[in-house]
Amino acid sequence: MKIGLVRHFKVIYKPEYSWMTSDQFNQWVEDYNNSDVSPVGHIGHDPKWEICIASDLFRASKTAEIIYQGQGPIIKTERLREIGMRSINQSEIKLHYKIWIVLSRMAWFFSHKSQEEGRTDTTLRAKQIINWIEDNYMDSNVLVVSHGGIMKSLIQELFKRGYRGKGFIKPDNGRLYIYEK
Template identity: 55%
Template structure:
């Protein structure tokens, strides 16, 4: 069995480097979640993939529909780990990247500011792999998801005996293959 992980194509929504409050950062994240994606001409060797499963966020669904010729199974279980600002900082203005780092650190330590705790994310990744194995055990499965969640998913794939490349910073549109 092979599982191919693809991070959605690059999102057309940049931060301008300006400093923002926690509310402004949360608005920026919402706009990012609804932004369009760039098209690409990458080749994916689609003949070896029997099924495609995608996160339900529009950037992932659009990517899946661009790279996979068949029907795409859409699920919220492959969503990105939600990121939110730490409201305790009030109207303090920080660069967008600083809010991002602080949000991921808060998630890592299961801080109450984040919608999903780390252990919940790990459980979601583990259950997703178990569901894929249960329903598609004799097939090669293409999965379209998001950078941070893909890192957790990869760790869980390794724990289940899959082999493949470790992920530090998954590139948009790149495919990472795991075999068991």
């Protein structure tokens, strides 16, 4: 069994402004989630993927459609969505959006109530995804198209289960990472 992980293609979206309030940051996250992608670095069809599973967020779904076109249906699921980001509090103070990202990821790491999901929840979700793939597609090569944050949790779970493959700190957009047991 091979599991291929691909992070969605690069998103075509620039914030209107770099400094934003908490509400503006939350709107930026929503706009980013609904933005189009630039299909560069197409991964090709090697090895042959029997199943393609993708996040149902637009950027991952579109990437999966481009990569997997004509090979069969794509299973789209919210379980492969990126780890959500929200501002950590309501504030009219303007911070650079990259600071908001760091603060929300730190809040996620410590399972702060401001975030939709904490680190423990994400780890559990990754286990459930890999369980589902192994239970249903053990004899298949499975392509998973998702997002950088959840991919990090997925590879940690794959490594725990004895899969081999290349690790990453931040996955490249559109690059294929293969894990084999």
